[in-house]
Amino acid sequence: MARRSDHTRDELKELAIAAGCALIVEKGFAQFSARGVAGRIGYTVGTLYNVFGSLDEFILCLNARTLDAWYDYLCAAIDGAKSGQLLKLAMAYINFAQQHVNLWSALFLHQSEQEVPDWYKAKTRRFFDLVESVLAGQSNEDEKTIRIQAKTLWAGIHGICVLSLGNQLAQVDAGSAETLARHLIEALVVEKD
Amino acid sequence: MARRSDHTRDELKELAIAAGCALIVEKGFAQFSARGVAGRIGYTVGTLYNVFGSLDEFILCLNARTLDAWYDYLCAAIDGAKSGQLLKLAMAYINFAQQHVNLWSALFLHQSEQEVPDWYKAKTRRFFDLVESVLAGQSNEDEKTIRIQAKTLWAGIHGICVLSLGNQLAQVDAGSAETLARHLIEALVVEKD
DNA sequence: ATTGTTATTGAACGTTGTATAATTATAGTG
DNA sequence: CACTATAATTATACAACGTTCAATAACAAT
Known part of the structure; x- marks a missing residue:
């Protein structure tokens, strides 16, 4: 069910960051997780790794x-x-x-x-x-x-x-x-x- | 293989705390884990939970x-x-x-x-x-x-x-x-x- | 000896980060 | 339009984590 035209790479990045920030705001950093973000934007963890490379990098973008x-x-x-x-x-x-x-x-x-x-x-x-x-x-x-x-x-x-x-x-x-x-x-x- | 007379409850507490501190010193807090400590003192995670109640409490004792x-x-x-x-x-x-x-x-x-x-x-x-x-x-x-x-x-x-x-x-x-x-x-x- | 109590284990559950093979959608080419 | 290559997305798997709990072993008391 790969959708490629739903969002460009940049849109996806923006989407993920927004969702990540929202997650941290709502549940705190301790409850933050890659799967949590993925679920919120309707994608899988794999996509996040594809876009950001690692969780470290992702959090760096959030911060x-x-x-x-x-x-x-x-x-x-x-x-x-x-x-x-x-x-x-x-x-x-x-x-x-x-x-x-x-x-x-x-x-x-x-x-x-x-x-x-x-x-x-x-x-x-x-x-x-x-x-x-x-x-x-x-x-x-x-x-x-x-x-x-x-x-x-x-x-x-x-x-x-x-x-x-x-x-x-x-x-x-x-x-x-x-x-x-x-x-x-x-x-x-x-x-x- | 439960050994009860190896250590009193207090000795065990002391043992766990010492091992926990050592683990944090060596690998940093991010790498700290209950299983890691348990392994070092030759017990199981369950014992730590029995002694400290929760991981939160354990870390509180370490700190x-x-x-x-x-x-x-x-x-x-x-x-x-x-x-x-x-x-x-x-x-x-x-x-x-x-x-x-x-x-x-x-x-x-x-x-x-x-x-x-x-x-x-x-x-x-x-x-x-x-x-x-x-x-x-x-x-x-x-x-x-x-x-x-x-x-x-x-x-x-x-x-x-x-x-x-x-x-x-x-x-x-x-x-x-x-x-x-x-x-x-x-x-x-x-x-x- | 037998019993009751309690420490300790082992195994299980759900979740996590991470990696990779398998799929799917798109772009490009004829 | 058909075919192929490329890239995105998923599904799946793995090891490690926190946590719980039934089973088991060791001890104390009778």
Whole structure:
């Protein structure tokens, strides 16, 4: 019952990615499976392997989609703002993670067996560059310091996000993720005079 | 061929946990399996289920062991030191994670299906308390501020650690995990006068 | 000895990732 | 239009996994 004209290769890819994301959203990454996705799009696992090569690659594509959406979300958050961009960035970071917990968690839950390909690395690197450029417009430190500041800040926000979504911050009261993020930024970044 | 006097229930538990940790150390959490552990200790999966009830519970015990070792390591690092305790704490944090990547990663890779039991929560809570107490001896802010500082700091170090071990910091040069941690602490904490 | 209890096993079930041979649909060619 | 080559899709198979449970073995008590 091979249907070849139902969907082009690209349509199929898109179909599978959409279904994969939906599956992760609904059931979480732990319940994600190739057969689950295949069933949702009316194909068989074999087709997925034919299109993506391996499950690893497939998940990489799924996570890449999330990275793109996340990045766009961050860009939109600071678009047109001239002050407090860092805070807006941090809040957008946290908001996205909270609103798409399962997709966001999948980014870090999936441990690729192979070395992560360059095109994927580039997608994660963009985030650093974003923070760095925002920071550069707000601080008058030298480039090296800004680089370190950006990494520290980014990692810090990430840590807050991870622990917050893992409910490992909730048990210790005092301060939501947003509060901590604000605290971190205020301490770490000295506003330009 | 049931042998009942070979090991008491507690010995068996200890045996299984040790073998489980060894398996994670050697092959990583992704390759961990109940059958793998059972094989190493010369028992069957059924026995593990009998002793631990479920795989979830078993892994919880494994991670608890890691948490204990980690906590002890942190305590030892600041034992007897009267200055720069925070930095020592952060470095110990990072050192432990680096030296026991697989065990440390398992702590966050394992997503328990059930709500995490209280005895386990207590073990993670201790870490916050530790940071908080160190911070209290070093700062003269009020309690609430210290609480927030502790959480921000802890989450920040954690984020640095996560990204560092995931090689997501390496691609952006400038600054090891240790450098970032030092930077974070200096910015976040104002030493007592 | 016999019994009751409990640890341990072995086998089974459903599901997973992965590979491959067998099918089927299409494109190309005469 | 018929025939063939090519590529997509399926069906099937395999080993390993988590999980359950009846059968079995070992022990404690009487």
